[in-house]
Amino acid sequence: MVVLKVFFPSCCSSAESGLLVGHWIPEQNSAVILAVVHFPFIPVQVKQYLSEVRQVTQVNVSVLGTWSNCKKKEESLSEFLEDLGTIFSHEPWIQLCKETDSKFWSCSIIQKHPSTPKEDEIILVYYDQRKVMLSHLHPPGNLTNSTDHKAEDASKLAILFDTVAKSKVLFMKDRYDDGPIKLTHWQSEGVEASIIVELMKQASIPVCMLLTFLLSFVSSVCKSRVLKFWPLCFIWSKLSTCEQLGHRLEHLQVISSNRKAQNQPQLMRKANIFVSLLADVALGILLMSWLYRKNRIGHLADTLIPVADHVAKELQDLLQWLMGVPAGLKMNRALDQVLGRFFLYHIHLWISYIHLMSPFIEMILWYVGLSACLGLTVALSILSDIIALLTFHIYCFYVYGARLYCLKIYGLSSLWRLFRGKKWNVLRQRVDSCSYDLDQLFIGTLLFTILLFLLPTTALYYLVFTLLRLLVVVVQGLIHLLVDLIDSLPLYSILLRLCRSYRLAAGVKFRVLEQKTGKPLRLLMQINPLSYGSVVQTYRLPTYSCYPKDSWGSLCKKLFLGELIYPWKHKGEKQD
């Protein structure tokens, strides 16, 4: 038994009698009806029109059968419809018949050379033409990766969606057109268009050109040699604000380019970038208005110096505690005093520097706060940079402590090898045995003892400052994570999924309608929208994301050995 599937658009259910025009897919034994041509028509003109449509759309559109919508069955009409089958020869010839007050249609197939003597089963599937045309099918993940699948394996649904989407030209003729051919399809009551969309399309061209010109000017300034001298380029690479601004500049360049988007993913990407930028700037302006109202910026600047003072005082107390008897451990008095005084002097310098800057802080902060209008992400990056600058002394202390500790550990390991009569062979990158002289052994043992007994003091300083540094790194990491989230969230896709869920289709779903024995099986095909998780995953914007460089194991190893850690790696950085 052969099954024939007829996909019928629900908008044509109330159309008057005429010819069925559509695409026949022989591999799947299914007919996709696209429109109905009404009487009166001249067959030659219909054939000419259809060949024109075939050329433009590359879809094999042809007359598939007849459609009759009348109050009761008339003998003359049915004979006339059969005769039409001889004019537009198509194998098989479909005859759909609907009585005006009945839900159940009758469908018969006429085949000149029937392949099987048994009767065919017919399945009638109704589909919403407008939604199928506008929607974009997202096949399940494992199917998109195979590039060498044959045409038969290609998803049947994809062919259906493709056919309807490509036949846009067919839907451009509405019933108010003065032509020899009268069609019924989803747009036959009048072609839809929106004034706002058309105006925006016209206005976007000069705006894009202006934007491209401005952006080329800005990027030429950024790339100029003046800003590339050594201290400046080092500072630019370290500030996260510059990275974020560069990223946003790239985005603006993508939006303002004159080339039209080629396919759906590119179009969605442009739209996502545009909406994300708008949302970012809106949030930034909101933040700015909140900051500048009631002079909150002034209050912030006023509390900044006392906070910095407080942090410095806490550090001083910490160092005094370390110089005494911290946690009951007995330190080496001399080394303790040297290290403690060294760090205390640093803090003293830092405090003087902050106090020197204090009259200008309010003004600097006021102008820097204005840059929040460029976006919330820029404001957050500036916050992260301010935190980095304010805790610069903690970073310095961490580097001093780490270097001292690292030196000590290497010295200890090398002298321990000396104890056992071994040596590190740099050429062969391995440990070899070596015979030492007596005086070498003596000095080595002396140095080993000194380093070993000074280890607890250095280790404690290293531990304390590493913990402080890790705290600052975690705070900065959280801010960067938030910036990343705002950068990469595809807001336009999420809004589309919320408001026009048929545009993003994961697949279809079928519903069985009322049945009557003897009549063909009736199904309703609806679009199954994509889930929110898959929307975010498919349309995520790429960012210069920062993610942990090392695994936990290697991080612990580096901490133990005293190597400097920079736990967040940016995508553009080269691997060390």
Next chain:
Amino acid sequence: MEEREDCIALQCRQYSASCREFSVRCQPVQLRSLSAATCSVWLAAYWLFVLTQNSMVLSAAIFITLIGLIVYLHFVKIDQESLLVIASLGIQMTSSYASGKENTTFIEMSRVKDVVINEAIYMQKVIYYLCILLRDPLDPQSVSEVVPLFQSSKPRLDCLVEVYRSCQEILEQRKTVSQTL
């Protein structure tokens, strides 16, 4: 199937020679368990109120109960699971939740290799479940994915055997169709 308290109901409908639907209806939400849960939450909240004398605890308890009920009905409690098999189109699985939400997945017939009953050893017992074997597009003979069916209602072997037999009758039809073409 008899309607006992801890029973699930299977319903088979044949729409045409190549289209069948199987729906398994789970136990509906019991008033007893709902009232028990609500009462326990409110008793705990009242005891906390007596301890702390803060009326926010009571409003928080009401809020939690309402939100919890909505989340349970909309995301957790599945009322009915159904399987629609159409020989030339594909297989569709629908789960409908107590709040009316329906979650549908449709698998095209070209991706379906077979429908089988699998055994699994879970702790100390052996359970049976019906599943669809999906074909790997690169290698037509191998199975790329196994999709289990009726995961919330978990019907027993007698239900599964009936559904399996019906499914196999329909899947046979597509083999004869592909042989005649």
